[in-house]
Amino acid sequence: MLLTRQHLKPSAVGLNMAAMIDVVFLLLIFFMCTMSFVPPEKKLNAQIPRVSSSADTPRDFEPIRVGVRGGEQGYKIYCDGQLCSTFAELSGKLRARRAIADIPVIIEGQNEVAFEYMVKALDSCYEAGLSQVAFSANEAAQ
C-alpha cells in the first residue's frame, strides 16, 4: 500500500510537466527570437559648448571648422572653407591635421541639413582620431 502511493504521486505530476515544458520552451524561444531582432544601438558623444565657456578660454590651436550646408536635395561639406566632395575626403583632411595635434573641431550645420549628414561629419572626426569635437550652437553661414 505504501509503495503504490509513493510511486503514483510523482508520476501524476510528471505527466503534467511534459505539456507545461512544451509551452514554456515555446514561450522562451519566442521571446529570445523577438529580442534578437532589435539591432544593437551604439552611441557617439556629442557636445554643444556653452557660449560663456567657449569665448574667453585661451586655446593652443584655432579650432578646425567643418561646415555642412545644403537641404533636401544634397549637401556640401567644407573643411576650413575648402570644399570636400565626400566624407572620406573630409576624414583624410582631418587625419592630416591630427598628425600635428589633437586640434578641437567645431561642426556647423545649416538648419535644413539632414541629421544623418551631421552624424557622418561627427563620425569622420572621430575616425580621424580627433577627440575634441563639438557642434556649433548657431547655423552655418551661407
Add this chain to the structure above:
Amino acid sequence: MRLQKKQHRYGCVINIAPLIDVVFLLIIFFMVVSQFTQKEIEAVVLPEAGQGELMGEKVDERIIVNVNRQGEMIVEEQAHSLRSLGGLLQAARRRSSGLAVVIRSDRRVHWETVRAIMKVCADLKLNRVRLAVAEVGQIEPTK
C-alpha cells in the same frame, strides 16, 4: 513488477523542477526587458556611424529623447515641446547628478531640431549628450 517499470519511466521528475525554475526566470527576464525597452524607444531609422561605442549608461542615469520622422520629440511615449522637455530634463537632473541624455533621432530629421535639443541640454549644463547611431551596413526596418 509493473509498478517498478512505472517508477523508471518517471524517474526524471527530480531533474525537471530546477529546470523549470531556470526557464521561468529566463521568460520573466525577457518579458520584463522587452516591455521596458518598448516604453523608452520609438521606431526611428537611426543614422549610421562606424565609430560608435556601446551604450554604457545605467538605466536610471540616462534619459532617451526620441525624435521621429516628423520632428516630434518623444520621451517615454509622450510628445514634448522644447520647453516641457527642458522642464523634464531639469527634474531628471535633480534625481541623478551625472545624467546622460541619449538623442535617438531619425536620420532625415532637420538638423535644427536636434540642435535645439542639444542647446537645451547645454543650457541646463548637461554635458553628457549622446547620439544614438546604428552600425554601418546593418539591416534597418523600412518604415
